[in-house]
Each structure stands twice: as structure tokens, then as C-alpha cells.
Amino acid sequence: MLRLIATSLCLRCQCVTTLPFRVRTCATLSSAENQQTVEALYDLSVDIQKVRKLNGWVLHQSPAYTKEVADLLKDMGASGSIIAQILSVHPEAVLCPPEQMQAQRELWMSVCSKQKDLVGIIEKFPASFFTSSSHHDNQRNNIAYFQSLNLNKRIITKLMASAPQSFSRPVEQNEVMVRTLQQAYLELGGEEANMKIWLQKLLSQNPYVLLKPPEVLRQNLLFLRDKGFSTAELLHLLSKLRGFVTELNPDSMRRTLAYSQDTIGCTEAELRDIILDCPALLYYPDVILAERFKGLLSAGISMSQIIETPTVLELTTQIVNYRIQRLRMHGYDVRTGSLEALNGTKKDFEISCGKLKLRRERPLFNPVAPLKGDD
Structure with a gap:
């Protein structure tokens, strides 16, 4: 019998308060566009029409820190075209206070070896970097936890970028899921000496596995065992399918x-x-x-x-x-x-x-x- 932790996490309670919604409640919303923001974005060659169409509300916010965002990115080595691209797809970045941006920069650089690499991450996942300051402590605690598992910094960075929700929530929730995965791996015959590599590969291939309820893992493994798959075969499926056992269900x-x-x-x-x-x-x-x-x-x-x-x-x-x-x-x-x-x-x-x-x-x-x- 698989002795997996059966604690079920309620994902409804794990919703991340993203920056745009937080800003709407604490920043000043004007009926007219903030002309300083519009002009600053124009100067940076940002596609204003795209911003108006998809995130027009940002242009009505005050205060905005367009110049500060551009200066921060430029200081990290971002070119003008990259800055324009980032602000075109994620204009909410201009609502992030300078001190908050600097804190995020220091936090990410603790796991990202080069500023050039961080710019590349921000270009692909701007919302993961320009996030609410209310999550800063959780981010720091989660980074420390994954570092304690001796995970590769590149893996941690990928998790932060592609699944930021897992770093915004309390570290205890990630600890439960990681222990569940480790226990399943060992009980299915995996060798402890290879567990770190196995976990790194699993998290790299499917960062969202951390956000799934551990109970789903148990139910799916039990279902497949009842279908005749051996312990070794279950380990093969768990390793091969990028965490499929948390994304499917018996039905x-x-x-x-x-x-x-x-x-x-x-x-x-x-x-x-x-x-x-x-x-x-x-x-x-x-x-x-x-x-x-x-x-x-x-x-x-x-x-x-x-x-x-x-x-x-x-x-x-x-x-x-x-x-x-x-x-x-x-x-x-x-x-x-x-x-x-x-x-x-x-x-x-x-x-x-x-x-x-x-x-x-x-x-x-x-x-x-x-x-x-x-x-």
C-alpha cells in the first residue's frame, strides 16, 4: 500500500493577488489618461495602441514610474527594443514602485547568476518579476527552501519565472507537495541517491506540479496500480510523464x-x-x-x-x-x-x-x- 501524504490543498485559497488588482485599490484612477505616462511610453517606442486596447486602465493610473522601470532595465543591460517589448506586453510594470523593483532585482539575483539572464527572464515572464510586494517574504522563504534541497539555481529560477504562484504562497504548502513527491518516488523503488536529480527534472518539466493537491497524486497512483501496473512501471510513468499523475484523474x-x-x-x-x-x-x-x-x-x-x-x-x-x-x-x-x-x-x-x-x-x-x- 502506498503510504502517501493525503493532505489536500484547496487551490481556491491559493489565489495570487497580482499587481494590477492591487494597484487598482491603492492608486489613483483618473477618468483622463496620465499624459506623463503616455509621453514616457511614446519616448520608449512602446506600442501605445496595443496598451490602450489590452491594458488601457494602466494609462489612467497615478503615480506611475515609467522612467524608473526603463532605467532599471537599462542598468541591467536591456536594449531599448527589449524595454519597449516588455512594457508593451506588461505595461503594469510602470505601476511598480522603485523600491519594490529594486527588492525584486536583489531577490532574483540571489538565484540568477547574470543580469543578462535576468533580463531574458523578464522579457519572457514580466508579470513574474513585477509582482506585488506583499509576496516578497513568501518568495524569499521559498527560495531558501528550494536552495536547502540543493536544487540547481537554474531550476529555481525557472520555477519562479514560469510558476510564480508557487513562490508567492506560504512555503509550507510547497514543503507538503515536495515531501509527497519524494515519498512516492522512494516507495515506488527510486534510489535516494538519484532523488535530487529526479526531482529537479520533474520540477523543470512541469513547474505547476507544486500547485496540485497531494491527494491527486495518491489517487492516480492507486488507480494505475489497480489497473495492473507494477511498482517499477509506476515509477517509470511518474518519471516519464512530467508529473502527469497530478494533472489527470481516475475517471x-x-x-x-x-x-x-x-x-x-x-x-x-x-x-x-x-x-x-x-x-x-x-x-x-x-x-x-x-x-x-x-x-x-x-x-x-x-x-x-x-x-x-x-x-x-x-x-x-x-x-x-x-x-x-x-x-x-x-x-x-x-x-x-x-x-x-x-x-x-x-x-x-x-x-x-x-x-x-x-x-x-x-x-x-x-x-x-x-x-x-x-x-
Whole structure:
């Protein structure tokens, strides 16, 4: 029996108060636009029309710190175009007081080795940096906690950027979920010596796993065990699927497994083998799977080919059809060949096509043909 912590966290109570809503309650809202803000944004080449359309309320706020934000970013090495881009997509940044911005800068630099890297993070996740000062203590405590786990600073930075809610909430909530994940890993046969690397990979691939109730993890693992997956196989799924066990539920997995088994026409044991080859199969609703099976079969691909390479079901029908056409142009017929040619990232697929093209265009050398010489 899995002895997992069954504490359930209520996500409704974990809502993060983002900067825009906090500002609305404590800053002055005028019926007219703050012309100083508008002019300062114009001077920075910010797309004012975009701001008016998506975040027009920001232009009515006072005070605003447009120059201070630009100076801070410039001091960290941001170019004028990057500053304009950041303020175009997240104009709320101009409502962040200078002392708050400086505190955030110091906090992030405790886990970010270079200011250039921090600028890159702010460019992609501006809302994670320009956040409410009320979360500062929680952020600091969470950073200290993850550092105590000896996690790579790059992983901590990625968590802060892509899942800021997990750093804005009390550290105790993250401690509960991390302990649950660690306990599950060990009880499923994982080695303690490898646990840190495993946890880093899991959090890197799915930062939002921290925001899920630990009880979901327990329920999903118990469901899959009841379906016949061994302890070692459960560890494989837990490691392979980027924390899927906190994003699914028994009902959705039950429907997916039932549909897949009926469509493929296999036994439960055979289906488990297919799932282990393609764990992502558990993700997709039966409606999506029906479309993908139909697309593959109508392209002349047999069910036996799909069973041999189930990962092809991870691709949309549109991508599959496009790749089949590209391969056919280079003389490769997926109906008689391996479906592995369809798999991989876009870059991997283009490399494969390039190899097929070279193979097709390269002249064959005939060792018995006479050599051409000068007459």
C-alpha cells in the first residue's frame, strides 16, 4: 500500500493577488489618461495602441514610474527594443514602485547568476518579476527552501519565472507537495541517491506540479496500480510523464484506457505495454484519440504499425498528414516503412528529410562501370 501524504490543498485559497488588482485599490484612477505616462511610453517606442486596447486602465493610473522601470532595465543591460517589448506586453510594470523593483532585482539575483539572464527572464515572464510586494517574504522563504534541497539555481529560477504562484504562497504548502513527491518516488523503488536529480527534472518539466493537491497524486497512483501496473512501471510513468499523475484523474484515465483497448483490440496486458511505450496516451480524451486513429488509418497506416510505434499518437492529424506528404516527396512510404520516420520534433523531422533527400540525390557508384578518360 502506498503510504502517501493525503493532505489536500484547496487551490481556491491559493489565489495570487497580482499587481494590477492591487494597484487598482491603492492608486489613483483618473477618468483622463496620465499624459506623463503616455509621453514616457511614446519616448520608449512602446506600442501605445496595443496598451490602450489590452491594458488601457494602466494609462489612467497615478503615480506611475515609467522612467524608473526603463532605467532599471537599462542598468541591467536591456536594449531599448527589449524595454519597449516588455512594457508593451506588461505595461503594469510602470505601476511598480522603485523600491519594490529594486527588492525584486536583489531577490532574483540571489538565484540568477547574470543580469543578462535576468533580463531574458523578464522579457519572457514580466508579470513574474513585477509582482506585488506583499509576496516578497513568501518568495524569499521559498527560495531558501528550494536552495536547502540543493536544487540547481537554474531550476529555481525557472520555477519562479514560469510558476510564480508557487513562490508567492506560504512555503509550507510547497514543503507538503515536495515531501509527497519524494515519498512516492522512494516507495515506488527510486534510489535516494538519484532523488535530487529526479526531482529537479520533474520540477523543470512541469513547474505547476507544486500547485496540485497531494491527494491527486495518491489517487492516480492507486488507480494505475489497480489497473495492473507494477511498482517499477509506476515509477517509470511518474518519471516519464512530467508529473502527469497530478494533472489527470481516475475517471479521465478510465475512459481513455477503455477507448484505447476497444479501438486497438488488445488485452489489458498489451495495453499496459503500449502505455509504457507512450505514457502520453493517458493524457488524451477519447474524442482526440478517435480523430488521431481515424487520421492514421485513413492515410493507409495499419493498426499493427500504430501498436509498434504508439508515440505517433502524440502528433496531431494535421502534423501527421504534412509529414507523410514530405516523406513521400523523398521516396519514403510510411505504409510500408517504420512510423519512426514521423516522430520527433520539427527539427528532428527536418534532419531526417534532409538525409532522405541526400540519399535520393546521391549518384550510385557502379564498381564495374568503365572509368571515363580523355579521348
